[in-house]
Amino acid sequence: MRRTTRRAAPLALLGVAAVFLSACSGGGSGDDPTDGAPVDTDAPVTISVGGMPTTENPEQRADFERQVEDFSAEHDNITVEAEETQWEADTFQALLAGGTMPTVMQVPFTEIGALIERGQVADVTDQITGSTVLEQLNPTVMDVVTDADGRIYGVPIAAYTMGLLYNRALFEQAGLDPDAPPQTWDEVRSAAQTIDEATDAQGFGTMTLDNTGGWILSTMSYAFGSTMQSDDGTTATLDNPATTEVLEFYRSLRWEDNSMGSNFLLNYDDAVNAFAAGQMGMFVQGADNYSNMVVNRGMDPQDFGVAPLPQTDDGLGTLGGGTISIINPTATPEEIAAGLEWIEFKSFLQYTDEEVAVANAEARIADGLAVAAPGLPVVNEEVNEQYLGWIDSLINVPRENFELYLSTVEEIPLIPEPAVKAQELYATLDPVVQAVLTREDADIPQLLGDAQNTIQAALDVG
Amino acid sequence: MVALDDPPTAARTRARPVRRRPSAVAWVRRGGLTTLVFFLPLLLTFAYFSWWPILRSLVLSLQQTNFIVTEWVGLANFERVLADPLLLTAVWNTTYFTLLAVAIGFPVPILLAVLIAEMRRTRGFASVLAYLPVIIPPVVSVLLWKTFYRPDEAGLFNTILGWFGLGPLPWLNDPDLVIPAIVVQATWASFGTAVIIYLATLMTIRTELYEAAEIDGASILRRFWHVTLPQMRGILLIMLLLQLIGTFQVFTEPYIMTGGGPENRSMTLLLLIYRYAFVSGDYGRATALSLLLALALSLLSAIYLWATRRWSTS
Numbered sequence: 001m002r003r004t005t006r007r008a009a010p011l012a013l014l015g016v017a018a019v020f021l022s023a024c025s026g027g028g029s030g031d032d033p034t035d036g037a038p039v040d041t042d043a044p045v046t047i048s049v050g051g052m053p054t055t056e057n058p059e060q061r062a063d064f065e066r067q068v069e070d071f072s073a074e075h076d077n078i079t080v081e082a083e084e085t086q087w088e089a090d091t092f093q094a095l096l097a098g099g100t101m102p103t104v105m106q107v108p109f110t111e112i113g114a115l116i117e118r119g120q121v122a123d124v125t126d127q128i129t130g131s132t133v134l135e136q137l138n139p140t141v142m143d144v145v146t147d148a149d150g151r152i153y154g155v156p157i158a159a160y161t162m163g164l165l166y167n168r169a170l171f172e173q174a175g176l177d178p179d180a181p182p183q184t185w186d187e188v189r190s191a192a193q194t195i196d197e198a199t200d201a202q203g204f205g206t207m208t209l210d211n212t213g214g215w216i217l218s219t220m221s222y223a224f225g226s227t228m229q230s231d232d233g234t235t236a237t238l239d240n241p242a243t244t245e246v247l248e249f250y251r252s253l254r255w256e257d258n259s260m261g262s263n264f265l266l267n268y269d270d271a272v273n274a275f276a277a278g279q280m281g282m283f284v285q286g287a288d289n290y291s292n293m294v295v296n297r298g299m300d301p302q303d304f305g306v307a308p309l310p311q312t313d314d315g316l317g318t319l320g321g322g323t324i325s326i327i328n329p330t331a332t333p334e335e336i337a338a339g340l341e342w343i344e345f346k347s348f349l350q351y352t353d354e355e356v357a358v359a360n361a362e363a364r365i366a367d368g369l370a371v372a373a374p375g376l377p378v379v380n381e382e383v384n385e386q387y388l389g390w391i392d393s394l395i396n397v398p399r400e401n402f403e404l405y406l407s408t409v410e411e412i413p414l415i416p417e418p419a420v421k422a423q424e425l426y427a428t429l430d431p432v433v434q435a436v437l438t439r440e441d442a443d444i445p446q447l448l449g450d451a452q453n454t455i456q457a458a459l460d461v462g
Numbered sequence: 463m464v465a466l467d468d469p470p471t472a473a474r475t476r477a478r479p480v481r482r483r484p485s486a487v488a489w490v491r492r493g494g495l496t497t498l499v500f501f502l503p504l505l506l507t508f509a510y511f512s513w514w515p516i517l518r519s520l521v522l523s524l525q526q527t528n529f530i531v532t533e534w535v536g537l538a539n540f541e542r543v544l545a546d547p548l549l550l551t552a553v554w555n556t557t558y559f560t561l562l563a564v565a566i567g568f569p570v571p572i573l574l575a576v577l578i579a580e581m582r583r584t585r586g587f588a589s590v591l592a593y594l595p596v597i598i599p600p601v602v603s604v605l606l607w608k609t610f611y612r613p614d615e616a617g618l619f620n621t622i623l624g625w626f627g628l629g630p631l632p633w634l635n636d637p638d639l640v641i642p643a644i645v646v647q648a649t650w651a652s653f654g655t656a657v658i659i660y661l662a663t664l665m666t667i668r669t670e671l672y673e674a675a676e677i678d679g680a681s682i683l684r685r686f687w688h689v690t691l692p693q694m695r696g697i698l699l700i701m702l703l704l705q706l707i708g709t710f711q712v713f714t715e716p717y718i719m720t721g722g723g724p725e726n727r728s729m730t731l732l733l734l735i736y737r738y739a740f741v742s743g744d745y746g747r748a749t750a751l752s753l754l755l756a757l758a759l760s761l762l763s764a765i766y767l768w769a770t771r772r773w774s775t776s
Binding site: 089090093096097112118119120208209210211261262263264265269329330421423424427430431434435438439454461 | 528529531542547612613615620630632634635636637670700719720721722724725726739740741742743745
């Protein structure tokens with residue numbers, strides 16, 4: 001009997017394994033949901049929507065629930081299931097693998113390129129055409145969700161451009177005019193020196209970890225006059241004079257002026273904390289960081305300053321950022337249509353309905369959040385002005401401090417992120433930035449040449 | 463020994479080998495069903511949470527998937543892993559980390575345990591002190607040390623160096639200091655467990671052995687060398703192996719403290735796997751490298767056990 005059990009045990013295991021394996025292969029390939037019959041927008045459909053505010057923001061959560069109710073009342077055939085799911089790089093793939101990704105969820109601008117590339121986001125072109133949403137959207141922002149063939153993969157619901165964030169209090173302490181932020185890189189350099197000498201803070205800073213080093217280096221390269229990749233995404237162009245100039249700029253501030261502090265392993269949180277705490281005078285970041293600094297990290301609203309990203313004579317523009325509502329790649333055409341209805345209702349009704357605009361703003365104020373923080377309007381100028389007019393009395397952000405940024409935000413061209421393998425590009429550039437900041441003898445041409453080869457090899461593999 | 467260990471029934475079966483055909487009824491009658499029912503939860507738990515993920519990663523390593531459309535690609539993932547120039551960097555960093563972590567982290571707990579064992583009244587207090595760092599959640603202790611390692615004059619270590627007119631050192635910002643700095647933190651965070659285990663082993667060593675050695679005129683060092691170490695050799699061998707495997711999989715410390723920087727000088731194998739999976743969304747490559755690592759560690763363990771079989775107690 002012993003022998004039998006001994007022999008039976010592996011057999012049983014194999015059986016278990018076989019069951020699991022067949023279960024696994026069943027989930028392998030899916031049919032393409034975008035082709036086939038025309039969409040029946042009246043058919044009953046259930047969608048799940050992510051991004052419900054968590055319980056620590058009760059007013060916002062109640063507001064969200066109210067919106068779900070209102071939406072359901074208006075759309076008899078659509079059942080909405082709200083959930084708190086938010087974008088996390090670590091969990092998104094698991095959501096997809098486990099089939100639990102909500103029909104609609106939000107992702108940052110930085111991720112959409114990779115999602116489109118990997119086919120992990122629904123093509124909404126057919127359903128979005130004819131929607132009022134699209135007509136109201138800022139075309140420069142729409143480019144971010146449109147691929148080379150003109151197909152659309154999401155709806156941008158909030159946007160900003162990368163700018164020069166500066167601490168107005170430190171500017172004053174150093175005897176600089178906070179209402180006249182630096183507009184050239186030479187001015188940035190001298191302001192950094194002044195702040196470094198006159199205050200306890202470091203003058204300028206840049207992030208270097210978790211791909212942020214490459215991200216900011218790319219942004220700066222745009223401002224100095226070059227992109228990092230050919231438009232079709234087949235050729236890496238990061239070994240270029242503009243990027244070299246940016247790295248030389250870093251080197252001057254680090255090794256000649258010593259105005260960049262002493263820690264050069266900074267991730268996003270480190271840099272944002274240092275800035276909000278008044279330990280860093282300036283750094284390049286998204287202009288939307290107002291809420292993050294003031295609401296989340298307790299910075300004095302009057303200290304937060306944002307200026308347009310300075311451009312050299314060859315400057316191409318700046319990188320954009322923001323939030324995009326995307327739809328689950330396995331959604332049926334009906335679900336896509338319903339999802340778009342929801343996105344339009346949730347994020348754009350405030351631009352067409354004064355009551356909603358005011359109610360949303362009031363809910364934000366009740367939760368201690370910012371109303372009308374600086375950013376790039378996702379709707380066209382006319383609609384945006386009207387919206388700002390409706391909520392004028394509720395604005396709790398000192399917009400007069402961002403005058404220069406707000407008045408020029410539409411003038412500086414928005415350059416999209418590298419189309420292919422942007423995150424790998426950034427990851428490869430992090431060590432380059434770290435090298436320049438930690439080694440005085442760092443060989444910039446050599447570093448860029450090596451990075452260029454690495455990325456080109458990655459692009460060639462496809 | 464053998465006769466003592468074997469239960470009487472087994473001895474009898476061996477004495478009279480009765481070849482009966484296995485019958486289901488007999489099996490049930492002998493309590494086979496009950497055994498199975500008790501065994502099943504364990505089997506299912508292990509199958510679902512251990513073996514199934516292992517199988518799944520085997521499958522994933524041969525696939526290219528976005529979790530919607532899956533494609534079999536054979537060994538292409540392994541080829542891409544081996545072609546990555548960062549792999550060599552990660553292997554070197556991880557090996558360096560492991561050697562250093564074992565060189566520091568292996569003898570320190572043994573010596574501490576021997577010292578604590580010598581204490582009479584304060585033994586309990588000392589072992590609590592030694593174990594304290596283990597109780598702090600890893601992320602908290604790593605973040606704490608990250609601020610200790612601040613590269614400016616305000617950092618804890620630089621302040622201490624400053625008292626002696628030294629520094630400030632860039633610590634984690636220095637390509638040559640980063641791995642040793644992480645090793646010190648990792649050793650601090652984990653040596654308590656080893657101390658407790660060694661202490662428990664030391665308590666089981668019979669005092670007569672020490673007394674005999676003392677009568678023979680052996681010094682403290684000789685007693686340690688000829689009595690303590692040989693008596694502990696079984697546990698020492700196992701702990702060394704566990705430490706090798708554990709340190710080879712270092713992730714939390716570099717992930718939180720340095721993100722692999724500066725210039726990939728603290729990029730470890732697990733960090734690279736993490737980057738493949740969660741930065742590039744390339745699960746095929748991530749599982750391929752994971753399997754290679756598992757294979758390497760299995761080989762290492764096998765070689766280790768074979769090479770040390772003469773010294774092991776069992």
